[in-house]
Amino acid sequence: MPAEKRVEKITDMNLDFPQWYTDVVRKADLADYSETGGCIIVRPYGYGVWELITAHLDAKFKETGHENMYMPLLIPESLLEMEKDHIEGFAPEVAWVTHAGNEELTERFYIRPTSEPLFSAHYAKRIQSWRDLPCLYNQWCTVMRWEKTTRPFLRGREFMWQEGHTAHATKEESLAEALMILDIYSNFCENVLCIPVIKGQKTEREKFAGAMSTYTFEALMHDGKALQSGTTHDFGDKFARVFNIQYTDKNNQLQYATQSSWGVSSRLVGAIIMVHGDNNGLVLPPGVAPVQLMVVPVAAHKPGVREKAEEIRARLAKTLRCKIDNTDHAPGWKFAECEMKGIPLRLEIGPKDIENNQCVLVRRDTGEKITAPLDGIEKTATALLEEIRLNLFARAKARQESQTFTAQSVPELKQILDTTPGFVKAMWCGADACEVRVKEEATATSRCIPFTQERVGETCFVCGGTAEKMVVWSRAY
RNA sequence: CGGGGAGUAGCGCAGCUUGGUAGCGCGCUUGGUUCGGGACCAAGAGGGCGCAGGUUCAAAUCCUGUUUCCCCGACCA
Numbered sequence: 093m094p095a096e097k098r099v100e101k102i103t104d105m106n107l108d109f110p111q112w113y114t115d116v117v118r119k120a121d122l123a124d125y126s127e128t129g130g131c132i133i134v135r136p137y138g139y140g141v142w143e144l145i146t147a148h149l150d151a152k153f154k155e156t157g158h159e160n161m162y163m164p165l166l167i168p169e170s171l172l173e174m175e176k177d178h179i180e181g182f183a184p185e186v187a188w189v190t191h192a193g194n195e196e197l198t199e200r201f202y203i204r205p206t207s208e209p210l211f212s213a214h215y216a217k218r219i220q221s222w223r224d225l226p227c228l229y230n231q232w233c234t235v236m237r238w239e240k241t242t243r244p245f246l247r248g249r250e251f252m253w254q255e256g257h258t259a260h261a262t263k264e265e266s267l268a269e270a271l272m273i274l275d276i277y278s279n280f281c282e283n284v285l286c287i288p289v290i291k292g293q294k295t296e297r298e299k300f301a302g303a304m305s306t307y308t309f310e311a312l313m314h315d316g317k318a319l320q321s322g323t324t325h326d327f328g329d330k331f332a333r334v335f336n337i338q339y340t341d342k343n344n345q346l347q348y349a350t351q352s353s354w355g356v357s358s359r360l361v362g363a364i365i366m367v368h369g370d371n372n373g374l375v376l377p378p379g380v381a382p383v384q385l386m387v388v389p390v391a392a393h394k395p396g397v398r399e400k401a402e403e404i405r406a407r408l409a410k411t412l413r414c415k416i417d418n419t420d421h422a423p424g425w426k427f428a429e430c431e432m433k434g435i436p437l438r439l440e441i442g443p444k445d446i447e448n449n450q451c452v453l454v455r456r457d458t459g460e461k462i463t464a465p466l467d468g469i470e471k472t473a474t475a476l477l478e479e480i481r482l483n484l485f486a487r488a489k490a491r492q493e494s495q496t497f498t499a500q501s502v503p504e505l506k507q508i509l510d511t512t513p514g515f516v517k518a519m520w521c522g523a524d525a526c527e528v529r530v531k532e533e534a535t536a537t538s539r540c541i542p543f544t545q546e547r548v549g550e551t552c553f554v555c556g557g558t559a560e561k562m563v564v565w566s567r568a569y
Numbered sequence: 570c571g572g573g574g575a576g577u578a579g580c581g582c583a584g585c586u587u588g589g590u591a592g593c594g595c596g597c598u599u600g601g602u603u604c605g606g607g608a609c610c611a612a613g614a615g616g617g618c619g620c621a622g623g624u625u626c627a628a629a630u631c632c633u634g635u636u637u638c639c640c641c642g643a644c645c646a
Contacts (some may be wrong), residue, residue: 108640110639110640110641111639111640114639125637125638127637127639129636129637130637176645180645181645181646184644184645185645185646204646206646235646237645237646239644239645240570240643240644240645241644242638243639247645299645301646306646320646323646355646388605389604390604390605391604391605392604393603393604394604411623420604421604421607422603422604422606422607422608423604423605423606423607424604424605424606424607424608425606425607425608426606426607427605427606427607428606428607429607439570440605441607442604442605443570444605445605448573509610
């Protein structure tokens with residue numbers, strides 16, 4: 093009893109969400125701070141989650157015809173001159189390489205914040221004929237953006253991501269690509285990460301620097317703030333005209349190629365934490381849990397327990413990611429640890445269970461304890477993991493719906509966000525000035541123009557003009 | 570970039586007001602007893618106080634500069 097008081101608990105998420113987030117990151121051992129300012133150390137457990145994310149997505153990219161390749165980390169300054177909007181968007185956060193040893197370089201290089209210029213320059217060389225199209229490339233790498241404020245996984249100076257870059261013959265094709273990838277992303281988010289998302293298009297103000305149109309999927313975090321979880325961009329021929337990416341079509345006519353780019357980053361790990369986590373720590377969706385089931389032997393010193401527990405682990409390891417906790421901590425410590433790390437299922441087995449040829453399964457999502465026969469435990473565990481997956485999504489979906497509102501005026505939007513943060517749907521006339529006013533008066537930004545439109549009012553909620561689109565607004569990370 | 574907070578043992582903190590050469594809890598090591606919700610006893614190891622200057626006989630403690638981290642805001646791909 094006094095022992096329990098000494099245990100450092102994580103901060104209550106309802107009292108101090110940012111602190112809770114940091115506590116989870118560190119106590120679940122996902123990441124640590126590094127000696128390099130603004131850059132985190134991704135610990136093996138956090139990297140394990142990322143590896144599973146990459147494995148799922150990489151398979152999807154390949155299924156849809158994409159190939160992985162790798163571009164240099166450094167980009168010569170000369171390429172920076174080329175796409176004006178793009179550069180203006182990135183320039184403030186670009187890090188430069190100016191010296192080699194003590195020698196000042198004649199041409200400076202910048203560390204990629206994203207690789208559109210390199211891919212575009214490459215396409216300009218490689219693409220000659222309609223037969224060279226499409227080019228469907230992707231690279232897994234890290235990028236650098238010199239952020240002023242950072243948060244583990246959510247915003248860092250260097251972060252892990254994937255950037256797809258494609259070139260096509262027509263505007264229809266580059267648009268179709270951007271939309272198809274958006275579906276891959278959002279399906280992955282919903283089915284594997286169990287995070288419900290709203291898909292839509294970014295407004296002119298919020299779109300990617302240099303893009304013709306940007307598509308996004310937005311998720312709602314536990315504290316009611318939105319997280320842009322990934323984006324896809326259709327460039328049309330904008331970059332092609334700057335980089336001179338031209339090909340000869342079937343009619344021997346010179347044409348500009350069209351392009352798309354798309355990316356998701358290790359920010360998804362942050363989304364998982366903030367959507368599913370609770371006051372006991374992390375809650376991992378089974379699909380990306382490095383350990384899906386932890387076997388915890390109870391009274392391991394008693395004859396036969398350790399052996400039996402190991403036997404169960406070996407059986408389960410054939411069908412799922414499974415470990416056994418053979419440390420000499422007390423069982424209660426191990427239980428708490430499993431919870432902190434978000435392991436979806438815990439299997440407790442002790443002398444009493446062995447006597448009855450059973451074990452106790454504990455769900456991380458509900459805390460429910462289930463006594464299950466050892467015979468057929470593989471099937472029981474697998475079925476439970478599937479139930480957990482469905483429940484996590486259903487739970488997050490219900491919360492998102494309960495935190496989605498509509499507003500008829502900017503003061504109403506502000507009032508909602510000040511009291512019950514979430515998504516707010518409101519009609520918009522399409523004018524940039526109105527969007528700016530929302531930002532100034534309610535400190536909210538447009539998250540997206542959802543693909544699934546509904547009319548939640550008759551006129552623009554800012555100016556009262558003709559309502560063009562329903563837009564989802566919120567405060568965002 | 571603006572406002573606020575903080576850097577003392579691996580982690581969480583106290584000590585700075587009133588300078589005298591660093592302490593507590595957890596963790597760690599060893600031995601023993603334990604083991605179904607963060608066990609207990611005993612014996613140990615470990616830091617010179619973010620960094621750089623300055624004042625002083627003497628600096629975690631005072632002064633100056635600098636850096637890193639956290640929170641809020643601005644900015645943001």
